[in-house]
Amino acid sequence: MKITILGAGNMGGAIACGLAVNGSAQPQDITVIDHKGKNVPRLREVSEDINVVVADYSSLSTADILIIAVKPWMVEEVLKTHKALLENPKQLIVSVAAVVTLAQLQEWTSPHQPVFRVVPNTAIAVRQSMTYIASQNADKEQREQVFRIFSQLGKVEFVEEKLIPAITSLTSCGIAFAFRYIRAAMEGGIEMGVYPDQAKDAVLQTLRGAIDLLEANGNHPEAEIDKVTTAGGITIKGLNEMEHAGFTSAVIKGLKASNIK
Numbered sequence: 001m002k003i004t005i006l007g008a009g010n011m012g013g014a015i016a017c018g019l020a021v022n023g024s025a026q027p028q029d030i031t032v033i034d035h036k037g038k039n040v041p042r043l044r045e046v047s048e049d050i051n052v053v054v055a056d057y058s059s060l061s062t063a064d065i066l067i068i069a070v071k072p073w074m075v076e077e078v079l080k081t082h083k084a085l086l087e088n089p090k091q092l093i094v095s096v097a098a099v100v101t102l103a104q105l106q107e108w109t110s111p112h113q114p115v116f117r118v119v120p121n122t123a124i125a126v127r128q129s130m131t132y133i134a135s136q137n138a139d140k141e142q143r144e145q146v147f148r149i150f151s152q153l154g155k156v157e158f159v160e161e162k163l164i165p166a167i168t169s170l171t172s173c174g175i176a177f178a179f180r181y182i183r184a185a186m187e188g189g190i191e192m193g194v195y196p197d198q199a200k201d202a203v204l205q206t207l208r209g210a211i212d213l214l215e216a217n218g219n220h221p222e223a224e225i226d227k228v229t230t231a232g233g234i235t236i237k238g239l240n241e242m243e244h245a246g247f248t249s250a251v252i253k254g255l256k257a258s259n260i261k
């Protein structure tokens, strides 16, 4: 199965590396096209067998799966510019471009082309993405093919397209929100006299513990909070202070601001 990835940036590069490193695709079956050469050395370091090409679009016509990983506003242009090479009606067109819809992908390819809208996040670089997929004109086997690719790179779920903007906010943008929490907690720790590296370790292991607990027992987070907050104790003082400063409201507002339909 030949996979061409258009765009060797954060997403395209991470997908190529992830697939090559874990052996889910033969590196020689992966071609990465970028119109600039700056990312080539980084990809070559991961695997010398991946075909990394600069502005050579010939593999578009032979790929079984085309993964489009350019900026959203460039998707229409690249698909239209290279339309003559995209004539295989069975080729799976997979776009990771946020805000590009299935209807647009259909319009810019052909009316019966199997098209996929995929929402990963940057943790795809360490094969820990939460990836959501919506598709149109794809049969069960084609959906399974795309599912298999992304399940090598983290957790995958199929969703209806109408959920994609909210899911994008929670996961693709959400990873940045999680980093911001980590940074804020580190800064608090540093102000209290903890060294930065130690503060980072403390926050990361605490978050890991929180995730493992919720996954192990399936509880609602509030049930776990209840186990921590001793009546009259110190945790509730901290939580209430955070809420006075608008913590929950700030998170919800941020998520909604990123929920672009």
Ligand SMILES: NC(=O)C1=CN([C@@H]2O[C@H](COP(=O)(O)OP(=O)(O)OC[C@H]3O[C@@H](n4cnc5c(N)ncnc54)[C@H](O)[C@@H]3O)[C@@H](O)[C@H]2O)C=CC1
Pocket (backbone or CB within 6 Å): 006, 007, 008, 009, 010, 011, 012, 033, 034, 035, 036, 039, 069, 070, 071, 072, 074, 078, 096, 097, 098, 099, 119, 120, 121, 122, 172
């Ligand atoms: N960065 C993120 O967290 C996420 C990004 N996405 C989507 O992934 C897509 C790519 O984003 P990034 O990888 O972050 O961007 P990026 O800017 O890192 O990578 C885009 C790459 O495409 C290349 N490119 C541009 N035009 C080209 C052309 N005509 N032919 C070949 N290559 C071309 C650029 O040189 C660049 O290397 C975007 O559509 C974005 O919405 C989706 C989810 C998360």
Ligand SMILES: O=C(O)[C@@H]1CCC=N1
Pocket (backbone or CB within 6 Å): 098, 168, 172, 173
């Ligand atoms: O900020 C953005 O627009 C892109 C899409 C989701 C994550 N990064």
